[in-house]
Amino acid sequence: xxxxxxxxxxxxxxxxxxxxxxxxxxxxxxxxxxxxxxxxxxxxxxxxxxxxxxxxxxxxxxxxxxxxxxxxxxxxxxxxxxxxxxxxxxxxxxxxxxxxxxxxxxxxxxxxxxxxxxxxxxxxxxxxxxxxxxxxxxxxxxxxxxxxxxxxxxxxxxxxxxxxxxxxxxxxxxxxxxxxxxxxxxxxxxxxxxxxxxxxxxxxxxxxxxxxxxxxxxxxxxxxxxxxxxxxxxxxx
Amino acid sequence: xxxxxxxxxxxxxxxxxxxxxxxxxxxxxxxxxxxxxxxxxxxxxxxxxxxxxxxxxxxxxxxxxxxxxxxxxxxxxxxxxxxxxxxxxxxxxxxxxxxxxxxxxxxxxxxxxxxxxxxxxxxxxxxxxxxxxxxxxxxxxxxxxxxxxxxxxxxxxxxxxxxxxxxxxxxxxxxxxxxxxxxxxxxxxxxxxxxxxxxxxxxxxxxxxxxxxxxxxxxxxxxxxxxxxxxxxxxxxxxxxxxxxxxxxxxxxxxxxxxxxxxxxxxxxxxxxxxxxxxxxxxxxxxxxxxxxxxxxxxxxxxxxxxxxxxxxxxxxxxxxxxxxxxxxxxxxxxxxxxxxxxxxxxxxxxxxxxxxxxxxxxxxxxxxxxxxxxxxxxxxxxxxxxxxxxxxxxxxxxxxxxxxxxxxxxxxxxxxxxxxxxxxxxxxxxxxxxxxxxxxxxxxxxxxxxxxxxxxxxxxxxxxxxxxxxxxxxx
Ligand code: FES
Numbered sequence: 156x157x158x159x160x161x162x163x164x165x166x167x168x169x170x171x172x173x174x175x176x177x178x179x180x181x182x183x184x185x186x187x188x189x190x191x192x193x194x195x196x197x198x199x200x201x202x203x204x205x206x207x208x209x210x211x212x213x214x215x216x217x218x219x220x221x222x223x224x225x226x227x228x229x230x231x232x233x234x235x236x237x238x239x240x241x242x243x244x245x246x247x248x249x250x251x252x253x254x255x256x257x258x259x260x261x262x263x264x265x266x267x268x269x270x271x272x273x274x275x276x277x278x279x280x281x282x283x284x285x286x287x288x289x290x291x292x293x294x295x296x297x298x299x300x301x302x303x304x305x306x307x308x309x310x311x312x313x314x315x316x317x318x319x320x321x322x323x324x325x326x327x328x329x330x331x332x333x334x335x336x337x338x339x340x341x342x343x344x345x346x347x348x349x350x351x352x353x354x355x356x357x358x359x360x361x362x363x364x365x366x367x368x369x370x371x372x373x374x375x376x377x378x379x380x381x382x383x384x385x386x387x388x389x390x391x392x
Numbered sequence: 393x394x395x396x397x398x399x400x401x402x403x404x405x406x407x408x409x410x411x412x413x414x415x416x417x418x419x420x421x422x423x424x425x426x427x428x429x430x431x432x433x434x435x436x437x438x439x440x441x442x443x444x445x446x447x448x449x450x451x452x453x454x455x456x457x458x459x460x461x462x463x464x465x466x467x468x469x470x471x472x473x474x475x476x477x478x479x480x481x482x483x484x485x486x487x488x489x490x491x492x493x494x495x496x497x498x499x500x501x502x503x504x505x506x507x508x509x510x511x512x513x514x515x516x517x518x519x520x521x522x523x524x525x526x527x528x529x530x531x532x533x534x535x536x537x538x539x540x541x542x543x544x545x546x547x548x549x550x551x552x553x554x555x556x557x558x559x560x561x562x563x564x565x566x567x568x569x570x571x572x573x574x575x576x577x578x579x580x581x582x583x584x585x586x587x588x589x590x591x592x593x594x595x596x597x598x599x600x601x602x603x604x605x606x607x608x609x610x611x612x613x614x615x616x617x618x619x620x621x622x623x624x625x626x627x628x629x630x631x632x633x634x635x636x637x638x639x640x641x642x643x644x645x646x647x648x649x650x651x652x653x654x655x656x657x658x659x660x661x662x663x664x665x666x667x668x669x670x671x672x673x674x675x676x677x678x679x680x681x682x683x684x685x686x687x688x689x690x691x692x693x694x695x696x697x698x699x700x701x702x703x704x705x706x707x708x709x710x711x712x713x714x715x716x717x718x719x720x721x722x723x724x725x726x727x728x729x730x731x732x733x734x735x736x737x738x739x740x741x742x743x744x745x746x747x748x749x750x751x752x753x754x755x756x757x758x759x760x761x762x763x764x765x766x767x768x769x770x771x772x773x774x775x776x777x778x779x780x781x782x783x784x785x786x787x788x789x790x791x792x793x794x795x796x797x798x799x800x801x802x803x804x805x806x807x808x809x810x811x812x813x814x815x816x817x818x819x820x821x822x823x824x825x826x827x828x829x830x831x832x833x834x835x836x837x838x839x840x841x842x843x844x845x846x847x848x849x850x851x852x853x854x855x856x857x858x859x860x861x862x863x864x865x866x867x868x
Contacts, residue, residue, distance in 0.1 A: 369558040
């Protein structure tokens with residue numbers, strides 16, 4: 156296994172070739188805030204919360220999709236990054252209707268947690284307040300588009316782990332929506348196996364158990380990692 | 393020539409309100425209007441949401457009575473699931489409502505009305521507050537604070553951190569009561585009992601001296617509405633809805649699902665509050681009073697020994713049907729005792745401790761009505777949902793809305809009694825505010841809006857011109 160050495164926040168770090176900055180940082184106990192990334196799923200670099208500064212690059216790069224290069228110098232905490240991360244979170248909050256107080260994921264929400272960690276005290280942008288539907292047609296689960304941040308974890312887990320590919324994305328930009336099958340009501344989906352993986356990986360209260368009450372939804376997204384490890388082991392036997 | 397006197401908004405009531413007094417040529421008060429100008433759109437906001445979210449959403453309407461909405465909404469949800477919650481869940485919801493009645497009545501009597509009652513209606517505004525009360529009557533103020541805290545702790549011990557959110561859910565409640573918390577409530581119950589006992593004694597001693605207020609603060613016959621048990625006794629969470637008149641005659645007894653057959657809702661262009669009335673009697677004569685006074689007037693018995701003895705004495709002192717709005721205060725105290733006694737009964741009931749507290753079910757009905765007694769009066773929730781449980785229509789009937797007209801009649805009576813000439817004297821303003829506070833209205837609740845504004849007093853002549861204007865801080 157070839158090895159890459161790079162500098163992260165003035166610390167010399169060794170990583171495996173092909174490893175992302177995020178994975179290498181985590182191995183060394185350095186936390187970089189993330190939202191769309193989930194261990195065990197492919198990375199898409201959708202949320203941009205994990206942006207880092209890379210010496211020699213004008214642009215900020217997402218740590219979850221950027222591979223470590225030999226000798227690169229990376230900074231993951233700076234006033235500039237803090238500003239960007241806060242802005243990103245504020246934009247998330249302004250884009251749809253996140254009403255924490257009555258949300259099933261209140262106090263257990265990754266978006267909320269990131270906002271608190273990054274010191275978001277208020278939103279400087281006008282709220283778009285779009286009119287978005289709630290789909291409660293499924294027997295056990297509901298989807299509230301008001302709370303979706305388009306991280307696509309549901310799409311990925313359904314495709315990569317469950318193998319059903321019930322979820323996908325329709326539309327572009329801020330009009331994009333997660334959909335089930337051909338944009339049919341979830342309850343009508345013929346591909347959905349009702350396994351509930353999408354609900355567990357959803358970082359907000361967008362996907363939820365129908366019987367959950369406000370603040371009552373505590374999700375366990377780490378099962379994906381465990382499942383993937385178990386599968387890899389079985390295959391290598 | 394008609395003169396208008398504007399008082400805007402009333403202090404020490406939750407929310408924002410404005411009063412106009414319409415004077416006739418003789419300078420007497422012809423009509424009083426209690427304007428609620430805040431935007432009321434709450435029912436609309438809920439459309440498209442799941443009924444399962446409603447306990448959490450509606451308990452956010454009002455910071456003063458979240459528990460009442462929570463319980464009423466959960467009960468309406470029971471109707472949509474078409475289930476009867478397990479006995480323990482029903483008892484626990486009752487316990488929470490009793491805790492809410494105690495804490496809310498204590499707030500109203502001691503903190504909000506206490507300064508008027510104990511320091512006098514004419515005391516300077518700087519003193520007529522809970523702080524003045526702490527200074528002048530520390531033992532009374534302390535009793536109020538402790539009693540309120542007791543009620544709040546009952547709620548906390550049941551719901552944990554979920555008070556505002558969703559301890560009560562369609563089908564039951566989320567968590568059973570722990571033995572530790574049951575014991576804790578029982579222990580504190582003794583202090584609460586002692587407080588309400590001595591407060592009742594003190595109030596009854598004071599009452600003869602308050603005869604002028606009793607006669608001027610909304611002394612008029614009206615209809616009353618409240619819940620009663622099937623036997624016609626005091627009830628706060630189940631039972632039937634009853635309407636009775638000032639002579640003690642029962643006009644109707646019905647199940648909440650029939651409320652629209654019996655109750656109409658009038659609208660007035662100058663207020664965002666709805667004006668519910670008893671249809672048979674027409675509008676506005678069919679306006680009725682709800683809350684502690686109505687509950688005591690309509691019940692046969694309370695069902696616990698000491699509260700029943702107090703009820704008998706209440707009727708001896710105030711009449712078989714108490715018609716003065718001033719007696720809301722007295723009724724509140726009797727109800728606190730009733731709640732204390734009933735709490736003990738429920739906590740000693742072995743069914744309360746059953747671990748089964750939730751009936752699991754899917755949607756089984758498209759429409760349901762729930763009813764519960766909030767401390768300030770009967771609360772109705774009416775939901776219509778689609779086949780997936782998304783709300784298509786929401787209608788809420790709230791205590792302050794139902795008390796709306798009687799409150800205006802009370803204001804008119806007080807104003808007419810104390811208004812001399814076109815001037816807004818402090819004496820009159822103070823008493824009008826106190827008259828409204830007797831009803832314990834919670835306007836942020838009944839209009840579903842937030843925030844308060846500073847007191848704005850306007851004197852408007854018949855030509856529509858503002859003759860005089862006065863601003864007072866809203867936090868007095
Ligand atoms: S976590 Fe890297 S872009 Fe979302």
